[in-house]
Amino acid sequence: MTGAPVIVLIGPMGVGKSTVGRLLAERLNVAYRDTDDDIVTAEGRTIADIFVDEGEPAFRVIEKRAVRTALAGHEGVLALGGGAILDPETRALLAGQRVVYLSMDVEEAVKRTGLNAARPLLAINPRKQWRELMEARRHLYEEAATAVVPTDGRTPEEVTEAALDALELKDA
């Protein structure tokens, strides 16, 4: 019998979920886990390859399963893929969890993600794509969040401290 993750990180591609997630895990002395990594390991191929081979809807089915498994089996810090909150069952599972939404503005997003082909949803015209994704998703991130932590102009260490403060886990 395992409990829930101590923190679930959500937010858009490149906002720093992996970077901050590892720092939070170190601070809290727990393990870090990332559902994108779980999917790559289980499938034996990259996320970009899954998108190309099977399309986004098939990826979302795989992702939903990976998120459910990780929420039930991981007690450390858990980062979800940027689009995981699109799924209503995933959002229902997040209710009652300690969820941190890491946010940033579009210019910061372009700086952090660049033109990286590993992010298939930002492969063409990343600034426009990112704006459109956020229009569709911002309210979902906000609704799922226990705490919103802006990352613009903050180092990963500062974001980590802000998240611990927001969750009142500073002395944990």
Ligand SMILES: Nc1ncnc2c1ncn2[C@@H]1O[C@H](COP(=O)(O)OP(=O)(O)OP(=O)(O)O)[C@@H](O)[C@H]1O
């Ligand atoms: N607070 C920060 N300030 C500046 N750069 C940052 C910050 N946090 C992360 N980065 C940089 O931004 C990039 C994306 O960070 P990271 O991979 O942690 O984001 P992510 O949310 O896990 O992205 P992904 O969508 O790939 O899962 C990396 O190059 C990282 O070093």
Ligand SMILES: O=C(O)C1=C[C@@H](O)[C@@H](O)[C@H](O)C1
């Ligand atoms: O925002 C998204 O829809 C995605 C984010 C990444 O974490 C990956 O899960 C994938 O590239 C899709």
Ligand SMILES: [Mg+2]
């Ligand atoms: Mg990541």
